[in-house]
Amino acid sequence: MTQLLIVDDEIHVVERLATLVPWEQAGITCVHKAISAEEAIEKMHESPIHIVITDIRMPGMTGLELSALIAKQWKKTKCIILSGHADFQYAKEAFLNGAVGYLLKPVTDEELLSTVSEAVSTLNTEWEQVISQERIExxxxxxxxxxxxxxxxxxxxxxxxxxxxxxxxxxxxxxxxxxxxxxxxxxxxxxxxxxxxxxxxxxxxxxxxxxxxxxxxxxxxxxxxxxxxxxxxxxxxxxxxxxxxxxxxxxxxxxxxxxxxxxxxxxxxxxxxxxxxxxxxxxxxxxxxxxxxxxxxxxxxxxxxxxxxxxxxxxxxxxxENKAIRSIPALYELPTLAQFLEAGQWDSAQQRLERIASELKEKRDELQEQLLEVFLSIASAFTYFAHKNGRLLAELIGPNYDKLIEGTPHRSIQQLTDWSLEVLNHLRMDNEDAVKDSRTKLIAEVQQFVERELSNDVSLLAIAVHVFMHPVYISKIYKLETGENLSDYVHRVRMEKAARLLLNSQVKIYEIAAQIGYQRAHSFINVFKKHTGATPQEYRDKFGTS
Known part of the structure; x- marks a missing residue:
């Protein structure tokens, strides 16, 4: 599945290229769009982009700077420069940055498809070399x-x-x-x-x-x-x-x-x-x-x-053959129960407990000794997990902790099995609640940062630095929890704030643009019109109060 990203500060250029060019003929299965280098970087973090087509002259980071960054951070991604300037120095710098193509506007669909097809072919060849049988062997x-x-x-x-x-x-x-x-x-x-x-x-x-x-x-x-x-x-x-x-x-x-x-x-x-x-x-x-x-x-x-x-x-x-094996193999087999708990592999942990119970039933001649060995080992794994997560086991398992202290679980195989599986379920539910609570707090912190810093840098990288997490993780969790892409949320907040300022104040349009993070009023006007169907001035004239 080969994915393409088109980057240009002129929205109509991005839209035309994304919707009118038959990219599937070049092997492209998904097309992403960005109207700035900064938004392009966010898209790169959010999705596995294979080919980038970018304009050179854009506000903020230029297309050449973007291609250099991509060459450094996403080494397999191929960049194609789309420029309105037949400048040798531009072309030279583009190829030094690893670009695989340099096309001049206006460009025909045939030229685009031919260049992108070559990039797709190069990508396929590189990956074939990576996974080739000879290389693996x-x-x-x-x-x-x-x-x-x-x-x-x-x-x-x-x-x-x-x-x-x-x-x-x-x-x-x-x-x-x-x-x-x-x-x-x-x-x-x-x-x-x-x-x-x-x-x-x-x-x-x-x-x-x-x-x-x-x-x-x-x-x-x-x-x-x-x-x-x-x-x-x-x-x-x-x-x-x-x-x-x-x-x-x-x-x-x-x-x-x-x-x-x-x-x-x-x-x-x-x-x-x-x-x-x-x-x-x-x-x-x-x-x-x-x-x-x-x-x-x-x-x-x-x-x-x-x-x-x-x-x-x-x-x-x-x-x-003559030696009685007194240990319970499933108790010490790798990965151990403690390792399953630490990795959050709850189903595997349950299967291991069930296997331990099954092996116990084969040791009836030394049952009491075996029960004690298993009980102490399982209790140790549960306690280790609780303490590793900064909790007390007594807080997590409630009345089952009293049974542990009293030694009740190791009086019979059934009691030990029931107790172990019940404690495991308590730990599992508590962990799921903690994950859900952690994600809720993360979403709230991200949204607060975006609303507070809207006039500054609210890129995915800036958000990641603020919350001390990897940008890909943030992007995926945000989409999973809210159903909305983080970049779409930022765009929506910007447009909603712009609409409020247009309707409820006399702030100039270029000042509104600055307040929601656009360095150029022209870019803001184009984006706002695409979002609402009207320019900022038209929107103010139509819906504003006199």
Whole structure:
């Protein structure tokens, strides 16, 4: 959808070009109009303008100044200069500012359509280059290492994806095929002197270790590595052999893995002049066992290694199949309940609470302990949200706060579920009321500013500076709440004030123009006539009191 903006201080020129030229032949789907550079800038903030046709000589900011500003702030927008002056200096400056065309008045429809068609073609070519498959693939290749690390970090922390979504991501990032395959994890804790390094130098060390591991494990294994929240390096290791059905083969693989880990530790000593503890986990199945295996390995590192340095340890605990998993996965899965609340994703928060309740029902052998864990975690998320928004939880949830203090919700799954969903609904309604109240105050503040500063700068940018918000946000919220474009509101206020002054005072027309923000009486007269069907003097003569 290609949008065009026509800018000229002569209203009849703007109207003729906007209504009589068959722009659809050049691929234009929407035409906007402005009678000054200032109004044009407001239109640029309000709508995604792709092409601007502007006159040069206008009161205030000239068309050349406007095109220079557009080239700086809206780099993809194309400007075409429409001028009544065959001045080489004007044309030179226009093209230096990035204009794609310079047309002389009077201009034919054919000339306009031809120039605009070329601009549309240029835009299409530029966007095709931006979204081209080759460019995307090149960008992915250049950033694939970080993207792969980020994905693994998310999965370790419990982020869930559907099978097809995860496989698509892994394929796109050129991750080895781990899906439904057995794997081991390897935790590398960097020690002296690495923890004294600054972030830049430490990142170089981590990158070097990743490269060394790829080299040392390559003959027998495929790797995928990342960094966890504790600054440990985490490697997933998958044997290249297709089958692990034989216990003998599995034992050989584990020995090879341990030898490779020992070589990595030696390489860190020799080439990076530092120490590292490495812990190799037991076998798991990707992705089902990933998060659980990681946390068991982390726990083993904490319990069996502690502060000792430069060790290698293989975790030989009981099988994951024989270990009762006591935690509630949905309680800690990313994004967490607290993150959903903070982002205002209320439906997702409700779905998470319902999943937590569902998983609780599968833990009946340890129900009381599970209920307490879930209750404390959910209460913590609710309290965090309230405090982050400058409120007390007791104020937001009323009687439900007494239940929290008494511990009533964690007496049964149903009580906990009912309480959680009811509190969530309270938080949601309070947030919606706060948003509505905030928008009402914003609209009032905008309108007060416009009415107070009408003789000065009431552009969208000036309003944005006054209320400390982004102009695009203000424009959209104003239209959403009032049903009227902000620029239309400003225009209406100006015309209404002009009409009152014309009818109820003897103020001269040029003075009225100045009071409502027009630097030139001529521009005011043209705009007023378009709005009312009469010039200011005609309006005064017809409706004014003698």
């Amino acid at each position: 090149r960008t992915l290749r250049e950033n694939s290492l970080q993207l792969r690390a980020n994905l693994l970090s998310e999965l370790i922390q419990g982020r869930r994806y559907s099978r097809s979504e995860l496989q698509d991501k892994m394929t796109m990032m050129q991750v080895p095929d781990f899906y439904d395959k057995p794997f081991w994890s390897m935790l590398v804790r960097l020690e002296e002197p690495f923890y004294t390094y600054n972030p830049h130098n430490l990142a170089l060390i981590e990158y070097a270790i990743g490269n060394m591991a790829e080299e040392l494990f390559a003959p027998h294994f495929e790797l995928w590595h990342s960094k966890d929240t504790y600054d440990y390096l985490v490697f997933l290791v998958k044997p290249k052999e297709a089958s692990l059905s034989s216990p003998i083969i599995e034992e050989e693989i584990l020995h090879t893995l341990e030898r490779s880990a020992s070589l990595l530790q030696t390489a860190i000593h020799t080439y990076l002049k530092g120490f590292a503890t490495i812990l190799v986990s037991q076998k798991g199945l990707f992705p089902a066992d990933l998060s659980t295996l990681y946390y068991y390995t982390l726990s083993t590192l904490r319990k069996n290694v502690g502060a000792e340095q430069d060790l290698i340890l293989t975790y030989a605990g009981e099988s994951l």
